[in-house]
Amino acid sequence: MRKFLLPLLVALSFPTSVNASGFWLLTTTVKKPAAFKEYVQEFKPWLKSVGGSLVMKDSDPQIVEGRGGGLSVVISFPSKQAAIDAYNSPEYQELTKKRWASTKKTNLIIMGLNK
8 A cells, every 4th residue: 555655645746737836947158148148138028928937047057967968957836737838929930030040949838846
């Protein structure tokens, strides 16, 4: 019984999509600073308009495993679905062309813990 109970308790302790925040995790290397600055200036008001907020930004992350970029960013949204919807929105898809042209990137969308 113990063999089955522990995995069940562990599984139940993980968040469900109900009341859980969503996050964008980005690690990137800025190749064209002027173009990236233009992207950031347009990104900030857009982010606020979709209910997102900047949680963390580090332009000198300490990479301890794998390959990282010279800039790491965490952005919070009210839910994982809100993070996905924001990323897939036509407004962001148009805006992100500037980011693609100015950076090398890796992006993830993940679910946070229950609130």
